[in-house]
Amino acid sequence: MCLALPGLLLEMRGDDPLTTVGRVSFNGIVREVSLGFLPEARIGDYVVVHAGIALSVVDAEEAARVFRELGLLGEAAS
Amino acid sequence: MKYVDEYRTADAAKRYAEAIARAVTRPWTIMEVCGGQTHAIVRFGLDQMLPPGLSLLHGPGCPVCVTPAAAIDQAIAVAMTPGAILCSFGDMVRVPGTGGSLLDARARGGDVRVLYSPLDALAVARAAPEREVVFFAVGFETTAPATAMLVLQAERAGLRNLSLLVSHVLVPPAIEAILAAPDNRVQGFLAAGHVCTVMGVEAYGPIARNRRVPIVVTGFEPLDLLQGIHMCVRQLEAGRCEVENQYSRTVRPEGNPAARRAVDTVFEIVTVSWRGIGAIAQSGLALSRDYTAFDARGRFALQKPIAAEDPICIAGDVLRGRRLPHQCPAYAVRCTPDHPLGAPMVSSEGACAAYFRYRDGAAAARAVQG
Ligand code: SF4
Numbered sequence: 292m293c294l295a296l297p298g299l300l301l302e303m304r305g306d307d308p309l310t311t312v313g314r315v316s317f318n319g320i321v322r323e324v325s326l327g328f329l330p331e332a333r334i335g336d337y338v339v340v341h342a343g344i345a346l347s348v349v350d351a352e353e354a355a356r357v358f359r360e361l362g363l364l365g366e367a368a369s
Numbered sequence: 370m371k372y373v374d375e376y377r378t379a380d381a382a383k384r385y386a387e388a389i390a391r392a393v394t395r396p397w398t399i400m401e402v403c404g405g406q407t408h409a410i411v412r413f414g415l416d417q418m419l420p421p422g423l424s425l426l427h428g429p430g431c432p433v434c435v436t437p438a439a440a441i442d443q444a445i446a447v448a449m450t451p452g453a454i455l456c457s458f459g460d461m462v463r464v465p466g467t468g469g470s471l472l473d474a475r476a477r478g479g480d481v482r483v484l485y486s487p488l489d490a491l492a493v494a495r496a497a498p499e500r501e502v503v504f505f506a507v508g509f510e511t512t513a514p515a516t517a518m519l520v521l522q523a524e525r526a527g528l529r530n531l532s533l534l535v536s537h538v539l540v541p542p543a544i545e546a547i548l549a550a551p552d553n554r555v556q557g558f559l560a561a562g563h564v565c566t567v568m569g570v571e572a573y574g575p576i577a578r579n580r581r582v583p584i585v586v587t588g589f590e591p592l593d594l595l596q597g598i599h600m601c602v603r604q605l606e607a608g609r610c611e612v613e614n615q616y617s618r619t620v621r622p623e624g625n626p627a628a629r630r631a632v633d634t635v636f637e638i639v640t641v642s643w644r645g646i647g648a649i650a651q652s653g654l655a656l657s658r659d660y661t662a663f664d665a666r667g668r669f670a671l672q673k674p675i676a677a678e679d680p681i682c683i684a685g686d687v688l689r690g691r692r693l694p695h696q697c698p699a700y701a702v703r704c705t706p707d708h709p710l711g712a713p714m715v716s717s718e719g720a721c722a723a724y725f726r727y728r729d730g731a732a733a734a735r736a737v738q739g
Contacts, residue, residue, distance in 0.1 A: 309522065328628040344486070357592050358375075361388075
């Protein structure tokens with residue numbers, strides 16, 4: 292139940308913050324999720340969804356950090 | 370899958386493991402708190418890529434595992450009440466209380482339904498206005514916002530036939546309890562990224578400082594975990610005790626303010642009992658005074674049963690990182706996923722199930738994808 296996967300936000304619907312929903316694709320499997328706690332989400336964002344609620348937008352810049360650091364580690368070792 | 374597959378590449382994992390080996394000069398013991406992390410570690414064999422002397426202990430972060438049998442008994446009592454519908458997550462319905470599981474209750478005629486999201490309970494309640502619908506709400510800080518959203522939307526919709534059996538628990542008090550134990554062996558923590566997606570990282574600051582322990586907020590993919598371990602080891606080797614955020618692509622320092630506000634509105638913090646561990650002060654959530662109308666315990670006048678657990682099961686020690694699953698005398702002998710004696714074998718996030726599934730079962734599943 293604690294699994295929270297990133298999915299691509301395809302569509303948003305609703306103007307009441309509490310009941311705004313989005314359609315999110317998880318590798319092709321599309322689910323309706325609540326965007327009530329993620330007012331900053333925009334179509335095209337990757338959002339992390341947990342138990343049907345979007346909780347966070349994936350930061351593309353930060354996502355590369357694991358690999359950047361790995362590159363630095365490689366240089367330090369050689 | 371974007372933001373998943375690229376964090377599973379075998380070559381990068383190997384290079385991280387080598388960097389960890391270079392950084393380690395003496396034995397260390399690190400605990401990953403979350404059951405999702407335990408599963409990834411065992412599934413991808415990450416613990417077996419680490420240098421000797423660097424041990425991982427598995428923490429209490431499986432919500433199904435720590436939900437007391439007494440709470441399950443109450444859920445069963447609701448399910449067996451004529452006219453009631455009991456809804457919960459798939460994992461939860463298999464865990465035994467003192468007299469069987471929710472699935473057993475269903476076999477005896479109880480109306481038990483498995484939901485993907487707590488919000489699905491709204492549709493169940495709307496479709497059956499003459500029935501009492503109860504959502505059995507378990508899970509950590511990650512799941513609590515979903516429950517809070519259910520309450521807020523039910524209130525907005527004026528739904529009168531929906532209530533909750535709340536059994537939410539909080540991670541930082543559990544970490545405190547582990548560190549305060551006289552026989553504690555944990556020297557560093559990988560904190561669960563998803564929990565921090567909601568609550569942010571600041572709650573860990575005082576723990577890291579006061580208990581002198583490095584805490585690295587970590588994601589769930591192999592590279593996340595290896596980078597988190599590397600960050601933790603570097604702190605240990607340098608004698609630093611800080612909170613670091615490996616999972617910054619998802620976790621903001623302040624967490625998710627809207628979700629936190631909703632949780633603060635709907636719940637209050639209370640002392641609760643953890644399965645296998647016992648009471649931990651201020652470690653759980655209950656509906657706050659403004660929302661007691663949604664409390665199923667009041668609506669169904671539920672008694673607090675005294676729950677006993679199978680005496681052979683060492684789940685409490687497994688959950689606190691004192692022993693590993695295969696050190697349990699029942700492991701893989703009397704206790705298997707088909708015939709579980711304790712919750713860590715039932716839940717797909719439990720440490721015992723992870724060992725059984727990935728270590729003693731399909732060895733091939735261990736390999737990190739190439
Ligand atoms: S193997 Fe089974 S009996 Fe032993 S600790 Fe795990 S769940 Fe309990």
